[in-house]
Amino acid sequence: MSGIAVSSSVHGPTDLVPTHRFTLSLNIENLLNTLSAEGFRDQPRADADIRWSKFLADNETAISTERRRLAELGYRGDLYTKMFRSARYYRGIIRDSTQTVQRRDYISTPDTLLTLMDTHVHKYCFGDEPLSPAEGWTAFCEEHQLAVTLAEQRLTGTDQLTAVDAQAKIKKAYKNRQFLHRRKLQQLAQRAAAMNAVPEDIE
Numbered sequence: 061m062s063g064i065a066v067s068s069s070v071h072g073p074t075d076l077v078p079t080h081r082f083t084l085s086l087n088i089e090n091l092l093n094t095l096s097a098e099g100f101r102d103q104p105r106a107d108a109d110i111r112w113s114k115f116l117a118d119n120e121t122a123i124s125t126e127r128r129r130l131a132e133l134g135y136r137g138d139l140y141t142k143m144f145r146s147a148r149y150y151r152g153i154i155r156d157s158t159q160t161v162q163r164r165d166y167i168s169t170p171d172t173l174l175t176l177m178d179t180h181v182h183k184y185c186f187g188d189e190p191l192s193p194a195e196g197w198t199a200f201c202e203e204h205q206l207a208v209t210l211a212e213q214r215l216t217g218t219d220q221l222t223a224v225d226a227q228a229k230i231k232k233a234y235k236n237r238q239f240l241h242r243r244k245l246q247q248l249a250q251r252a253a254a255m256n257a258v259p260e261d262i263e
Contacts, residue, residue, distance in 0.1 A: 082135045084143070088126050091119055092143060096151035112144060145222075169233040173211045176204050177237040185238050186245065193235050200234055 084092070095115055100108060116123065127139050177200065185196045201208055208230060215226035 082130055082133060082137075084146070085126055085129060087122055088143065091115075091122065092147040093151060095147045101148050101151065108148065116140070145225075169230060170211050170214060173204075173207055173230070174233065174237065176200075176207055177234050178241070180204070181234075181238050181241050186241065193238055196238060197231055197234050 095111075100111055100115075103111060123139070123143075130139065180200050180203065181196065184191050184199060185193075191199060211230055212223065212226045215221045215229060216223055221229065
């Protein structure tokens with residue numbers, strides 16, 4: 061059964077609860093921590109890809125064991141991608157408590173693209189025949205293909221996001237603009253309703 065974690069020991073009521081978050085084993089966690097501590101997350105992408113290939117080759121047996129373990133728990137994702145992102149983006153270099161943690165700068169979606177999103181959302185996603193978030197995003201990509209491509213190149217050019225992550229970030233930004241516009245309209249409607257509900261002064 062997909063997504064169901066069942067223990068090989070005595071089963072209880074919670075054994076049939078679907079597993080939505082699959083954690084890596086301690087052995088793999090330690091391997092990824094070591095890789096990250098060796099500077100993997102700070103390497104240029106080309107060098108990181110070479111280092112990653114070597115990591116996979118050096119730890120082939122452990123990774124195969126981990127893939128079988130997760131498959132038995134119902135995991136159907138890409139284990140390589142899961143581990144790569146974990147080591148590259150979500151693990152900091154191991155430091156003692158006296159060292160200052162250096163954080164990467166936040167990479168924002170270009171303002172010019174956000175302006176295009178706001179205009180598109182206002183025009184197509186509300187009114188008599190509004191587009192759904194998914195439909196709106198598809199239409200936006202078709203109408204502003206060049207702008208989306210340039211934004212993706214900017215995000216991946218920082219060497220902090222993969223192409224897949226850059227696409228996901230821009231898509232999320234579009235849906236956030238839709239949410240913000242919807243909330244603004246709701247607030248305006250609530251204010252109008254409140255004003256209309258105020259009784260006139262009795263002379």
